[in-house]
Each structure stands twice: as structure tokens, then as C-alpha cells.
Amino acid sequence: EADIYQTPRYLVIGTGKKITLECSQTMGHDKMYWYQQDPGMELHLIHYSYGVNSTEKGDLSSESTVSRIRTEHFPLTLESARPSHTSQYLCASSDPPNRIANTGELFFGEGSRLTVL
Amino acid sequence: KNQVEQSPQSLIILEGKNCTLQCNYTVSPFSNLRWYKQDTGRGPVSLTIMTFSENTKSNGRYTATLDADTKQSSLHITASQLSDSASYICVVSDRGSTLGRLYFGRGTQLTVWP
Numbered sequence: 001e002a003d004i005y006q007t008p009r010y011l012v013i014g015t016g017k018k019i020t021l022e023c024s025q026t027m028g029h030d031k032m033y034w035y036q037q038d039p040g041m042e043l044h045l046i047h048y049s050y051g052v053n054s055t056e057k058g059d060l061s062s063e064s065t066v067s068r069i070r071t072e073h074f075p076l077t078l079e080s081a082r083p084s085h086t087s088q089y090l091c092a093s094s095d096p097p098n099r100i101a102n103t104g105e106l107f108f109g110e111g112s113r114l115t116v117l
Numbered sequence: 118k119n120q121v122e123q124s125p126q127s128l129i130i131l132e133g134k135n136c137t138l139q140c141n142y143t144v145s146p147f148s149n150l151r152w153y154k155q156d157t158g159r160g161p162v163s164l165t166i167m168t169f170s171e172n173t174k175s176n177g178r179y180t181a182t183l184d185a186d187t188k189q190s191s192l193h194i195t196a197s198q199l200s201d202s203a204s205y206i207c208v209v210s211d212r213g214s215t216l217g218r219l220y221f222g223r224g225t226q227l228t229v230w231p
Contacts, residue, residue, distance in 0.1 A: 043221045109160050
């Protein structure tokens with residue numbers, strides 16, 4: 001059972017609102033990730049972090065921003081939500097690389113489903 | 118272009134039957150291949166991870182195979198149960214960087230009927 005938590009699980013908001021999706025893990029992992037997933041489509045990496053004060057943009061262009069002030073927290077913020085932001089957002093963390101997997105084992109949260117009206 | 122293709126897109130089987138899901142990839146240089154199970158509305162959960170030197174790995178009723186020469190993998194589910202209904206995602210990692218870039222397939226949606 002992975003110790004990585006996301007809140008809220010579901011969120012419905014109006015256009016123009018600012019929202020923050022929370023992600024926290026208690027496994028002490030340095031690497032954390034945010035993915036965006038639409039129905040029937042592959043996961044797309046939108047942000048990642050190697051550790052505290054380290055954040056990078058992923059492959060999919062996103063208007064969201066992230067911060068990593070503490071190892072366990074990796075929140076994602078949308079300053080002004082639009083209907084195009086409607087999607088499932090998945091947070092993940094990975095343990096150190098090992099002999100088997102150069103990225104380590106990847107653990108996902110339950111996801112935050114965002115609907116912007 | 119590095120890609121991961123999964124087939125079939127969706128599959129319906131009866132409870133107790135076996136099934137096999139396919140994954141073809143073009144990722145290079147190859148590092149490892151993972152299979153994840155994602156229940157509706159939940160996050161993906163890891164089933165298996167295989168490196169190029171492994172050609173089969175089991176996790177209970179799930180058995181994954183890997184042919185690194187043909188760049189193909191399969192996930193075989195034995196004696197399916199209703200709880201196996203989920204999306205099964207194939208993920209391939211390259212070894213071109215220390216981060217290890219991950220390439221996701223779109224998943225196979227499996228439905229098990231009683």
C-alpha cells in the first residue's frame with residue numbers, strides 16, 4: 001500500500017478560480033511527479049521534482065505551477081482555471097534507482113479529478 | 118520516435134477465463150518495462166517490472182513476458198476475477214538519463230463479466 005495522498009479527490013469549480021491540488025507522501029522519496037490523464041489516453045508528465053527547491057516542467061505544456069518546499073509535499077496550483085483544464089491529475093513519487101529500475105518503483109496517489117465549468 | 122502501443126484497446130471476457138494483453142514499444146535505449154493496473158477513478162498500481170535480461174515475471178495470477186529483441190511484452194491473466202476489471206497500462210523506461218524517461222501506453226480496458 002503506497003503512502004501517497006492527494007486532496008481533493010474531486011473538485012468542480014468555475015472558470016477563473018484559483019485552485020491548489022495537494023499531494024503528500026510519507027515515504028521520504030526525493031523524486032515526485034505530476035501527471036495529467038484524460039479518458040482513454042496515456043499519462044502525460046506535466047511537472048517533476050528531484051527534491052526540495054527543485055522543480056522542472058514535464059513534456060506536456062501546462063499552465064499550472066508547482067512548489068517543493070518540503071520533501072513530503074508537492075502541491076500543484078492553477079492561478080485561473082479554464083474548462084480546458086478539466087482532467088484527472090495524478091501525483092506520484094519514486095524510491096531511489098536500484099538494480100532493477102533506473103527510476104525506482106513508482107507509487108501513485110488516487111488522483112484528483114478536476115472539472116472546470 | 119519513442120512510443121508504446123497497446124492492444125487490444127478494450128477486451129471483455131467471462132469470469133474464470135484467461136486473457137493476454139499486448140504491448141509493443143520502440144523505446145531505445147531500453148531500460149525496463151512495467152505493467153500497471155488502474156481501477157476506475159483510482160491511481161495506477163504496479164504489477165511487474167522487468168529489465169532486458171528478464172523474459173518472464175509473475176505476480177499471483179498475472180504473468181508478464183518480455184522479448185527485448187522484438188520489443189514486445191505481454192501480460193497474461195489466469196482465471197480472471199471480477200476484480201480484474203480495470204485498465205492495464207504498459208510503461209517503458211529508457212536509460213538515456215539518470216531520471217529515466219517513462220513512456221506510457223494508452224492502456225487496455227479489461228471488463229470481466231460474471
